[in-house]
Amino acid sequence: MRFLLLFLLPLLSFAQTINVGFKDFQLKAGLNQNQFQYQVLFKGKEIVAPSKLGFSLAKPAIDLNRFSIIKIDSSESNSTWRPIWGEEDVIQDHHKKLIFHLSTIGLNSIKLDVEFRVSGNGVAFRYSFPKQDNLQHFIIKEELSQIQLTGNHKAFWIPGDYDTNEYLYQTTLLSEVDALKAAEKEKDIALTTLVDDHTIQVPLTLKTNEGIYINIHEAALIGYPAMMLKLDRSNYSLHSHLVSDAVGNKAYLETGFSTPWRVIQVASQAKDLLASRFILNLNEPSKLTNTDWIKPQKYMGVWWEMHIGKGTWQMAGGKHAATTENTKKYIDFAAKHGFDGVLVEGWNKGWEDWFGNWKEEVFDFVSPYPEYNLAQLKEYAKSKGVKLIMHHETSGAVTNYERRMDKAFQYMVDNSINTVKTGYVGRIIPRGEYHDSQWMVNHYQRVAEKAAEYKIMVDAHEPVHPTGLHRTFPNWMSNEAARGTEFNNAPTLGINPEHQTILPFTRLMGGPMDYTPGLFHFQLNQFEKDRTQKVLSTLAKQLALYITIYSPLHMAADLPENYEKHMDAFQFIKDVPVDWSKTIVLDSEPGEYVGYARKEKGKGNWYVGAVTDEHGRSYKVNCNFLEKGKKYQAVIYKDAADAHFEKNPEAFVIEKTEVDASSILVLNLAPGGGVAIQILEK
């Protein structure tokens, strides 16, 4: 089968085939014996062999897989736009567009458009169901999108799962993918709903034998279930597999609808994947007109101490963390060090019995524990110039959250709180729905939209994978949607050092992640002596994550008392911005190392971060991104010579040196280490 692929006829030979070239890409698409196919070439090399597109509908019960072409439209567009916040001030969107207006063959023919965009970063396609006489409401049984890969690539993947994306990444050949086996090792994810052994998730990153990098994701996931990929391990074909609803259907749609984009990005250097803005460009512009109230933030929180056993979310048991007193300490510390916000989890009644029972009425989102005097804290935070961040853990009981959301948001407004961290730990209610099903995808959007009505910023934990929607809903600041810092504390697998070198190539392709970096204490038995969990990172790497993991919301996750032991290193977290005017991706290789240089928004300062996997390495930073002729002061937070993520994680060195655009810094990254550099205009 693999042999056969190499000799596939180019699509070009079929009738009704259109060939669009753009920069390094060539897209061919058209009909082959009434089936609609497309093919993608990159620098003359076939990346996607001829692959079919179509749908299977549940209502009406028909397949949309044999077409005739009504019309083909094509155009080119080149424009720029300015995000409200982000990795750069200005984003260019240059692409060619190709739309096939199709009609199914047979009685009661149905109109379906397939729209392609070809940019300098890759190819994307989506389906549109135009308004038409023969169809209005319809139910998707399955989307039949194929991506026929052309070799047994190295893949960075996580198991296909309807309820979670918090797996560690696997690195295997496509032929070696075994999703169930990979999931077997995962004992610490609250809820898993696996599909089968050969279904995996997007974003998926691949590397070919020839060293070409491919990322497959979706963009603008609106009104539709998340896409997983069913892999044929014998011929490397990927087939879209949509997340099911409670009765086994995939999506309830009405004509006038466009699916999310299926995005295939390709690059000859790994770092070019990271620099791509293709997914953002495929999303719609902001739906919000007034955005003055939206502000990138750094925050601290009453949070990590519950994970490591110092405190508890629930009031019962005598270790309740979210007390007025404790919150004031965090406010004091945050105010002293210039943080914007303080997150408080465990503030509201219900934590005694919140998880694991598919219970609907858990939290009401407006009832603080008696130990948490919100009225007082509201005034206290205000007097200190800090904003509280509200936590809405739904425990998966989303019906309960939705019916209370208006009052919950009004309660936030009444208490001068304008950022909410939402949480979805547990089985979803409506029962039978999943975290990634259409109903839930709609829910996350509803939260963003309703929050905007109340001028509230959203940071969603345990949601569906992001797909660039922060362009359209810029108050939807960040998401978790992957394995984040708290898994350092998970007994079984934890977070291995390569994790943060794969994240940018996978999860982060869809948008910002609230990873909650900044741990300064690595042996997690501070409060429970029998804990063996360790943070598999150096301290310098924890600093670097503020640069390598982009988010407009970044937490300093550790306890104030742990920061107080290293106030010199903490200075970097205090200084690092969360909004940028320019981003340069440095040398990067998925699973090995990643580096970025970013320019502070509105200023001439730069920040550099680089992280490595379990291997130490020498990492070169060419400072040619700096303004020529200008002198800068660099403050380098780096691993000490004997630093090591397991043996000596806290050993770091701070160096100051003068740099300019001609400087090349050669930096030692310890095993599991990293480097963070502040480069200030002189």
Add this chain to the structure above:
Amino acid sequence: MRFLLLFLLPLLSFAQTINVGFKDFQLKAGLNQNQFQYQVLFKGKEIVAPSKLGFSLAKPAIDLNRFSIIKIDSSESNSTWRPIWGEEDVIQDHHKKLIFHLSTIGLNSIKLDVEFRVSGNGVAFRYSFPKQDNLQHFIIKEELSQIQLTGNHKAFWIPGDYDTNEYLYQTTLLSEVDALKAAEKEKDIALTTLVDDHTIQVPLTLKTNEGIYINIHEAALIGYPAMMLKLDRSNYSLHSHLVSDAVGNKAYLETGFSTPWRVIQVASQAKDLLASRFILNLNEPSKLTNTDWIKPQKYMGVWWEMHIGKGTWQMAGGKHAATTENTKKYIDFAAKHGFDGVLVEGWNKGWEDWFGNWKEEVFDFVSPYPEYNLAQLKEYAKSKGVKLIMHHETSGAVTNYERRMDKAFQYMVDNSINTVKTGYVGRIIPRGEYHDSQWMVNHYQRVAEKAAEYKIMVDAHEPVHPTGLHRTFPNWMSNEAARGTEFNNAPTLGINPEHQTILPFTRLMGGPMDYTPGLFHFQLNQFEKDRTQKVLSTLAKQLALYITIYSPLHMAADLPENYEKHMDAFQFIKDVPVDWSKTIVLDSEPGEYVGYARKEKGKGNWYVGAVTDEHGRSYKVNCNFLEKGKKYQAVIYKDAADAHFEKNPEAFVIEKTEVDASSILVLNLAPGGGVAIQILEK
């Protein structure tokens, strides 16, 4: 098998059996080889042969069916209470109580209480799961309640269905029940989800060969799915069958929970079933403290004209009924004739595309059509002393309704509207849930409770069967939950004349029904000439329904122009109260005839109504309910001598005569006819 039943050993002979006698009833209950059984005798005759009780749980996955007795409590209680509105001023609640505190046999034994009540009307039982160490959260797979009947009784039943109770009643022997066959004839119910051929619904009424009447229902359905009954047609055993949720579970519960009551009422005269207040007594007292704002009402509405093709709900098409102008006409008519309210359906945007597509975002409940000027109508209604009644059709999209309910109710308050007619036509969203599943049962209650927060009265259409909850939530005035007036217009079966003689013995056992009587025009082709549907009733019967169908909300369903043709008969509808101080059930026989005399609340006047099936009959009303020695003026609205529900429905006679407590009125009821009498104090 049937033969065997007659020789069943009396339970009395088992160890640990308790025997409670009360009036005509004898209850025996206890353990038989570790199984919990009960038996019911009425006047010495076995009504329920030894029958088992228990549960099958899905989580933990165990059956609760082998018990030991920890303790038995018994007591007797005799009290009275006063409903806020109802069929009488004062209700007596005299019963004996018997509670078995059970524990399952085996490791990790689970505590379960079975509580019986024996009243003069029958026996009821329910289960309670007390708080306990071995169990907190649990999931019900099935309730294992058995009711072993003792013969092949005549049954008045409808097919077991998770989504509707709008079937015509069937009258067959138990052995002849075929739910699927009965349902096959029903072409006009919007949505059916049948169980199987031998599962039927409660309320179920039975008549034994010996002429004993039995009604089986449930009371206080809270936090639990509705119960259907699985009938073993070979041995007349009934087994509880709970309505499923989206994933096949029945109920998600937490200890400290009591199930609804399973109620077996027995009477030697049919009318004694109708006079029973046992179900009300099994419900909890009102949860509302301030009830001043709750008022029984008579109303008219922009409604029937849509059913018969004069107008439409949707604005598109040029026949929109809910215009400002048309609503004013109804307000004028209602005001002129002393009605309290005017219902307006089709007032809000969304009707163009509201049904049949499992669509979630249909109505927003706050957006009137441009043709409906609510601000103006609010003032107009106020100036006329009439209140508008709001219509909230959910089209089954209950998640959508719940997330908008607060704003929808606030909108009502802002527009001086304090009664809502809710509607649930269509497949439920959350998809996979049913009209009668636990989640929906909780929803109906949530609506009642939230409405009460806004001082709004509720009239639910297409809900689960009522179970006496109007005692606990007295703003939950009425429900449809059975085949009502609009089915006169259904092409296939319509409403046969016996329907209204079965309703009181079945559906109405659970509470008031918004049947919407009062049709004065019987050939339904007034606006669409090719319509062949007819109202199978006489005009006098339509008047009688205001008495025989109890509801604190009664509609005059027909068009003002149809009433204007018979203003003499309309006078009865104008005069008839909707709140009573006393109710006397007259001679009644399910499927044949039903009659009531009711005393107007706060006054000395009486109203009598009687209806018959397709057979004409002479119906005797003994006026001995009148105050002795007092003279009354009776206004009798009766069928003319030649009246007939098919051939001559509009022929009626109004007679006036003087009556007193010694009078016996002998009244001719035409085939499909009835009589309505107003008896005024002189």
